[in-house]
Amino acid sequence: MQEKLNSLEKEIRLALKQAQDPAQLEDLRIKYLGRKGAINRLFKELAQLPPEGKKAYGEVINRLKNTVAGELNSRLEGLKVGSKNEFELLLPGKIPPVGHLHPLTKVFDEIVTFFKSYGFTVETGPEIEYDWYNFGALNMAKDHPARDMFSSFFIKEDLLLRSHTSPVQIRTMEKQKPPVKIICPGRCYRYDAFDASHSPVFHQVEALYVDKGVSFGELKWILGEFVTYVFGAQTRYQIRPSFFPFTEPSGELAVGCMVCGGTGCSVCGSSGWLEVLGCGMVHPNVLKNVKISPKKYSGYALGMGVERVAMIKYVIDDIRVFYNNDVRFLAQF
Ligand SMILES: [Zn+2]
Structure with missing residues (x-):
């Protein structure tokens, strides 16, 4: 046992x-x-x-x-x-890849930060707008030929996806007496083919400054500051005449082509210059439409496509890369 x-x-x-x-x-x-x-x-x-x-x-x-x-x-x-x-x-921990801001977001933030530092406040508005705010109040009556500049997505006869952020300027001036010093960042929509230089959805930042005695000289000054801040102090720029129904006189800001350095190439259309933004003094009819006296007040307005600014800044020749979500592209910023 x-x-x-x-x-x-x-x-x-x-x-x-x-x-x-x-x-x-x-x-x-x-x-x-x-x-x-x-x-x-x-x-x-x-x-x-x-x-x-x-x-x-x-x-x-x-x-x-x-x-x-x-x-x-x-x-x-x-x-x-x-x-x-x-x-x-x-086991040693798995470190997830760290993300960072999208190049468009970076440029967007940069533009907004610049204007905020000069006393502009941020205003936003609806992306579905009335015809009046998108066109009528901005000195573009129903039959105005300049409406063709904005190939818009209409939802109903009087309702559309805003084709620029200018309606926010109108809405703000309606509820606020001068001084008005605002920027309007946001998404805009146009009936454009999605190609190297167009996107049906894009981003804008507009600035508006209305007060007593605001002059074109002030506009010229802030544009110079803007170029230095976003593109660098060495960047050449010019302000040349243009046309917009809602500004008079109107101008556009162009910077020296970053690709050819001004000698002319396919990117700048051999001109040596790249257009950055449109601007001008607020048209008296626009002020009248929001019951601000153009005799007493004046103002400047400017507006830019964020994609366009980013393309010039980073020398990108195809707008579609911003939306393709290709990490090889995004990781460079
Ligand atoms: Zn060039």
Whole structure:
């Protein structure tokens, strides 16, 4: 009997050592501690022994039973602690790739920061607009030929997706008497083919300053500051005449072509200059439309496409790269 007990104990210890997972331990528990297991069979054999041996061997078998149960439990606990979770905790952490701002967002923020630093406040407005705010109040009656400059998405006869952020200027001047010094950043929509230089959805920032005695000289000055801030102090620029129905006189700001340095190339159409934005003195009719007297007040307005500014700044020749979400392009900024 004693021999049998010894070899069983050896066998159990070896089996416990070799068990690799909880399922194997469970098999061992059934094999040795189960109702029909090896240890219970020993108890049955105990019945055959003379009374004096019963007690002694009973105790030994009981001890073995408890030892085996204890070992099984501690092995099971050990397997749990040493499981995959702890192993993973010990591995070096996975560092996710860090994102950064989209180039358009960066330029957008830069423009807004520039104007804010000169005392302009940010105004926003709806992207679905009335014809009056998008055109009428801006000195473009229903039959005005300049409406063709803005190929607009009409929803109904009188309702459209705004084709510029100028409606925000009108809405602000309606509710606020001069001085008005605002910028209107936002999304605009035009019925343009999606090609290298057009996108049906794009971003604008417009600035408007209306007060007593605001002059073209002030407009010229802020444009110079703007060029220095966004494109750098060495950048050449010119302000040349243009036409917009809502400004008089009207102008446009152009900077020296970044690609050819001004000698002429395909990007600048051989002119050596790249147009950045349109500007001018607010047309008296626009002021009248918002019940501000053009005799008492004057103002300047300017507006730019954020994509256009970004394309000039970073020398990008295709607007579509901003929307393709190609990480190889985005990661460069
Ligand atoms: Zn050029």
